[in-house]
Amino acid sequence: MRFLRVLWRYPAITTTVLVFVSVLVLNAVDAPALGRWVATGYVAVFVVWTLVGMVRDVLRGHVGLDILAVVAMVATLAVGEYIASLIIVLMLSGGEALEDFAGRRAKRDLSALLDRSPRIAHVLVHAESAESDEVRDVPVDEVAVGAILLVRPSEIVPVDGELLTSSGTFDESSLTGESMPVSRESGDEVLSGSINGSRAVRIRAVRSSADSQYQQIVALVHAAEDSHAPVVRLADRFAIPFTAVSLVLAGTAWAVSGEASRFAEVLVLATPCPLLIAAPVAFLGGLSRAAKTGVIMKGGAVIELIARVRSAAFDKTGTLTQGRPELVDVRPANGFGANEVLQLAASAEQYSTHVLAEGIRRAAEARGITLLGAAEAREEATNGVVAEIDGRDVVVGKPAYVAALAPDTARATLELSQAAAYVAVDGRFAGVLVLADHPRPEAAAVIAWLRTHEVDRIVMLTGDVGPTAESVAHQVGISEVHAELLPPEKVALAAELQPRPVMMVGDGVNDAPVLAAADIGVAMGAKGATAAGDAADVVILVDSLAKLVDAVSIGRHTLRVALTAIWIGIGLSIGLMIVAMTGLIPAVVGALVQELVDLATILYALRALGGPRTVLPAASVSPARAPNSATIHLNG
Structure with a gap:
């Protein structure tokens, strides 16, 4: 049954396998001419179908990477290598299945977040009675603010609430990446999506389902999954040069040897799967790894930008400081x-x-x-x-x-x-x-890490008065302060900052405009849904600025893996094409070898799921002192 589901999910690869087997059978029963016609007809249909998709991509502004595969299929048919042309079709159609498998593996942690979304809440019928546990099950979307809920052992907390029971233990790993359970006391806030411990607890709903922490995370995950543009752009950068080099090598082989078959033998090794599949898999792996650590990035474009960040701007209150004055x-x-x-x-x-x-x-x-x-x-x-x-x-x-x-x-x-x-x-x-409001204990270490990792300019943009802003800036290691700013002035300064890209980190509603205006907006979103979280490209779900280092580190590792996977694929393909120019690799063998190249690049791209752990330097918050060393810019 599972095998049939796979066949149904990938009709192109199923049809190609059936045609391939049919051609082999026809050759075995001494009907090669019929086999040739069957293969030629099927490949011709596939070529037309591929051309239509390629034209559609070009009209959308993306380079048609499939041109190499189309030329290779036509060339192999023209020189009578119809088995090789079928292998190319099988490779391209099989690439869809391979990408799907690798993609599901890469975004496993993102999918886990969605699968754990709360659906049912137990509303206490007699909330005033401490003895009665009679409940009425309602969809989580219908839970009203103020309702008293019962959360049984090992159940998911359905909405953000205030703990009414004397104490409780909760697993918040899906929200924060913290593997150890956390203890909460009566009156503490309990976040939706966390898993209750071994005893039933009562909570009072303080937010509706739509406004609760877990639903905000789900919305961010959907936004991340829906963003595919950056991967295409990354592939586009390599598409034209790779296509040109491949065609030149194939044409040179034909011209030097005088054999048209040599053109086909070279081009079968130039299929674009490393560009089309490896990069998207790497970006999905990066998004998934970030989600597992408590950082949601809204798509691959954010990964690429945050990997290249050269300037960072920070709000003060709630970002560099603890946010609890x-x-x-x-x-x-x-x-x-x-x-x-x-x-x-x-x-x-x-x-x-x-x-x-x-x-x-x-x-x-x-x-x-x-x-x-x-x-x-x-x-x-x-x-x-x-x-x-x-x-x-x-x-x-x-x-x-x-x-x-x-x-x-x-x-x-x-x-x-x-x-x-x-x-x-x-x-x-x-x-x-x-x-x-005192600086976060990890703030100085974060600033020090950024300075030693190619972030050339770090500034503070705040609406607070100059002396207070400069004092905090000195304690965390920032030397450039812009104080007493209105939101439009923050936006203007973020737009003018050099070098680019610029990353803005904030947490308040007033930070939303500048987060949206920066190249990369990072919101400290641990305290609930805010306009800042909606406007940001990256949302840190844990109340720790150290997660910013994780976000930058993961972005850089992911981009490095994606680019390396592309270069591995391109390097192996060009090397094999040069060998094929000598006639040592027949078209059929070349098509099979190229499939191994594709597999190698995709397996390498999955390395984005892992990566080295980031260790912050042993920097501490400096003691407060009078403003006498920082560059302070006051509005007006």
Whole structure:
């Protein structure tokens, strides 16, 4: 049954085998003329079919690599080598099956991600009862935010949720590449796609299925699978030179020997399978390997670009820093109380997506302060938020932004690595909230690795104030800082950076435009679905900047394997063609040998699934200091 399924899946190779066997039988029963006609007719049909596909490729802007195979088939028929022409047809049609097998092997880890997608959720019927485990099974798409779910042992968590059980253990390897199970406590977030441990747990859904982590990964995987253009472009670069060299060698052999058969004997060794199959297999292997380590790349074009990256730009907050600023001081002014300022600011920051807003809200909740609703609110990107809270006009944001509405706003004195949110109420300066966000422990090592691996220019692009930005930059080893930038200014700077290609790394909604504008946009996507993840070319699923090194390393290894596979195929083909010019390789033997060349290049291309482990240098975060050595560019 499995054999029949294979025959049905590949009708071209099935038909070719049947024709080949029929020709051999006809030759065996002393009917070679009929066998010749059968072979010639079938090959002619295959040539026309191939020509149609080749013309279609040319019209789409891609070089028709099959021209060599077409010429070889016609040439072998013309000199009476119809068995060789059938072998060429078998090689080309068999290439489809070989590519399919190698492709499925190469993207095995991508397919595993899709196969593990949650489909059913157990909604507790009596959620208020700690004793009742009666559930109602619903499709995962129908789970409402706030629903209480039961996740049984070894089941997949269906949606992102908050753990209600006292503790639990989860396998997050499909999300992060981390092989060891992780422990979660009550109140911790549990991500969809992780596998529950040995005890049943309860979770409260905090995101719908569409917005949950695993569905975002699935969407990214589909985007990666749907991208084939880069592989074609890579093959196109070699197609015309290889075709020209092959035709020159074949023509020279014919001219020198005076035998038309020599032309066919050379060309049967010039089929383009290494270009058509080996490169795509290598790129699929790279995508799969990256997914296994917790990095999703949206197609082979990204692999090629990230392998060649020469400049890198980093956002500060949440990218180079840990992205969890903690409130360290409340400095009220003009008679306002500390808790009053914090309550009004945190209430307004409910309507902001900025990472400082999250820190302010967490601080208010930790102090037991009730957050108030807003009659209306709006956020000004990178500047701040304006809201009407309890009948009062509250503004929270940068000093210049707040000062435009409250002229008595006074700048606060901050320590290095600190940031401030300024607050105004009803046109009066109300105080300053001081927060601290420390650099990621791995950030300095990542920057050091990039510098020693041909990334010639590394800069920071941030909307934060100059002294704070420069302090973080110094601690992680970046000497060029562009601070106090609006999103359009980040985009403009990314477009101007040299040398190219330029890689931009960020994590916030405000980073989405510059991620989309850079040659390669990399989003730190571990904290859930964001516009940054949608706009980026690479999404890091683990909350670790070290995965950026994995992404660049995998990209370079994959491109190196793809190019080497192509050169192996081309080198062997040209070497064999030179030998065939002497008449030592008959057409039939040449066609069979070329099949071995194709197999060798494809097997080599599968090396993209592996590769050396990347070891970061032993760099540490430098102590904070006053800005006196970096090049700082301030907006305005």
